[in-house]
Amino acid sequence: MSVLPDCRDMSRRLSAERDGRRLDWRAHVHLWLCDVCRRARAQFAVLGAAVSRLPESGPGLSDAAKERLRRALDG
């Protein structure tokens, strides 16, 4: 196992993978052997997907804020 990255190193590589850096073969072997890191990888993906959908829900503008905006566009 010593030739392979440890889980701490893997967690960093999995984050970098989300930013476009490909995993090397050692990282793939680690993933194959380590179900916890496989979970971390899946969870990073869930996070990324969920956060890009976030704007579609949540509270809207208050009536007071809308009034302020209308005045700003009027003036």
Next chain:
Amino acid sequence: MAPAEKSASDPAGWVTAYGDRLFRYALSRIRDERAAEDLVQDALVAALGARARFEGRSTELTWLIGILRNKIFEHLRRQARESTLSLGGDGEDERENAWFEADGHWRGSDAPADWGGEPHARAESDEFAAALRGCLDALTPNVARAFVLREMEGVEHGECAQTLGVPPGHLAVLLYRARMRLRRCLEKGYFAPEAA
């Protein structure tokens, strides 16, 4: 009235038609209601001035979101400039080390747990969105800014580093912290209660 198929609609209707959508867009990215309102206002005022340049190639909402997005980037850039850029010194390194044993293995209670059957499907619920928002709010601001630009806006790594005024390696650390903390926060606050 002239035929209006290629020009922007009457700005008097913008707030009613798009206000909530624009506000949610801004709020989800900067998580500060007052600042989000201000950015929506800046964007709408800018759009008012640029109305003649709207060519109808996109929908009006898409056009407005594009303007708002630039305002959000400016805001994040400004905030990043004003904040301290040190990576350590606030106990962050210790927190990071606490996720792992000395031998590099995940530490028991911090190891990623099973999120159950279909985490992607469960992540589409309103409850999950609320939990995620809470977890984003709990991030330190520079970590949150990095994550928003990169994962929410899909800004490429190098451009993201440039916008935030940090070296790419520093950005990688910020993004790593964001993902690790959000993962843990959601696991404790959202996935765990239903875990067996």
